[in-house]
Amino acid sequence: MEALVGTNISKHYTQHTALRNINFTIPDRSIVGLLGPNGAGKTTLIRIINQIITPDTGQISIYGEQLAPKHISMIGYLPEERGLYKKMRVGDQLTYLARLRGMTKKEALEKSKAWVKKFEIAEWWNKKVEDLSKGMAQKIQFISTIMHSPRLIILDEPFSGFDPINAQLITEEILSLREHGSTIIFSTHRMETVEALCDHILLINNAEIILEGSKSRIRSQFRSDTYEVRHVGRFETTGTPYTLLNSEQIEDHLFHSTLKSPRAENPNKILQFLISVTEVHSFIEKLPSMSDIFISLVKGGDRE
């Protein structure tokens, strides 16, 4: 079953259109990268999923059901603009937020105690938030996002302002949450995070979704049919379907060459050709990075 399906979602404001008839599908147990330049409509979409605002048109279904207020307890949300009540104690803060998400007092207390223990901040339970360091506060915010075991977790720029240790902690936690059956939506500008964590991509630009699908499918969609070859001894491609884009000598007899093949050529055939003309040391398809795809699509869109 799909975690989230959006159909024909539009949202207009007086001066601009934030989303124009978008459709998307987010598979269950995936980590989804919600990408797009600033002002593309990501925050609007996130707020619609969180039922903070309602779309002008369109519908969202969550695990097969029409999105409704009762689903709030299934969703965990860490906004980009996030904060805590400065004067409240850590424990009170966590239990309060958990209860707002529908947990009972007892559950909220048990869960928040377990989480602060896990994140090694149990001794901060009675401290006020204003006395915490920024890193501590970030841990509290993350705990409050996931402590009610949501099936759908939405993180808006989760790593902004996190130190590497916290970022690592949270990355591990995200992977373990997916392991336990949650779906995670990431909104981020950090392509290396997308590269490392996401297995599904949603790219929004100018209020429209311009790219959607699994990372591997998108990669293959944007494959350039180029291969990087290390080989000993020069070769020529004249008279073959292949083009030698460049070739440089890196050691005595070792060359590094880039070869372009016709569309959807079987790599084995290419390799056979190579073996026949040179001594192959390595052979790998050159795949575009998410960053390359993002930039080429968004820039291409702007030119239109």
Next chain:
Amino acid sequence: MNKILLVARQEFRNRVHKRSFLIATILIPLIFPAIFGILIYTAIQQEKSATRKVVHYIDESGLFKPGGNQFDFRPFNGPLEDAKRAIAHDDSFGLLYIPKIDLYRPQGIILYSTVNPGMADIGALNNLMENVIREAKMRDLQVDQSVLDRLATNVNVLSVKVGESGQEQSTNSAVMSGIGMLFGLLMYLFIFIYGAQIMQGIIEEKTNKVVEVIISAIRPFQLMMGKILGLASVGLLQFLIWIVLITVLSSALFFFFGIDMSQEQVGNLPSAPPSQEAVAELLKVWDQIPITFLLLTFVFYFLGGYLIYGALFAAVGSAVDIPSEAQQFMFPITIPMLISYMSLFLFILQDPHGQISVWLSIIPFTSPIAMMGRVAYGVPVWQLALSMILLVGGFVFTTWLAARIYRVGILMHGSKVNYRVLARWFMMRN
């Protein structure tokens, strides 16, 4: 509903657990009497120690006799023009010029002064001159002072309220007006203090960015209502503590002075010694004021007034990023409050059953203060009922209005907000 209660309870706990709540609750009932006491004491001290103002006088009528202890009168020998020049250069208060006057149409008495004299000074001089002229008239008409003394009469009209079934109740306008003033004032202070706290709380939530997390879990309306209701219960608790404190304190005082406030005692009052007659009179009236009814009415109007204005304060808080930006929007909110506050002294306490007073106590925005000014005098049931229904209606209206602005406002940061923007937010679909 559950979530509104959850927010309300959290708000209540946060406020009540603060040290400032305890301090305010205990200190305020002490601070106000203390301020009054200090002011009255200093006023008396100032009067005692004030050096008498020097007033030169030129008396062409031959009637003037310096008197009173407020001024130090000194005759000036010389023409008026010289005198005027002289007072411009010394530090005397002024020059009183009394021309030859017709006793029965005294005109042309002038105080030349280098400063603008205050009302009290002019009043004192008027009194003095009136006495001087009256004595001259008595001599002229050959009236004896003893005859005049016998003519003076002091009447106290006893006011007795007759109920529909004919039962009689003695009333005391001074006590009623005192109660009206106290309740009106308290209402004004309460609404302002608690309204401002709502606004502050919302601005805080907005600026420390916690609000988006919260409204992803509950609807903005629930958050707003929860905060408003939570603070209202803080107000009620505070009010309750004050009533208990004041009751205990005043009972202790009465006990200390040997007067028991119990019913039987008041019923036996006719036999009380004459020295306690005034106190007995006061207690008799006091006994007939339906204190419980007044307190319940106060609680109702406090809640209603607070909710009406609280919702508006909440809307303002949601629209701005820092408290100083809120000033421009506070103004229209304060106007009806100021109107009712000023009317309290101008009309309501003077004429509690006059047309303006009645209407002000019925219109929702002014009724909390205006009705509290009137209610001790006794208000017809239909007026009270209409006023209360309209108050509830007004609260529903302002809450609806505020919620529409609030839901958009709390998510807006750094935008320049004016009334047009507020109107756009109000119209915006969610």
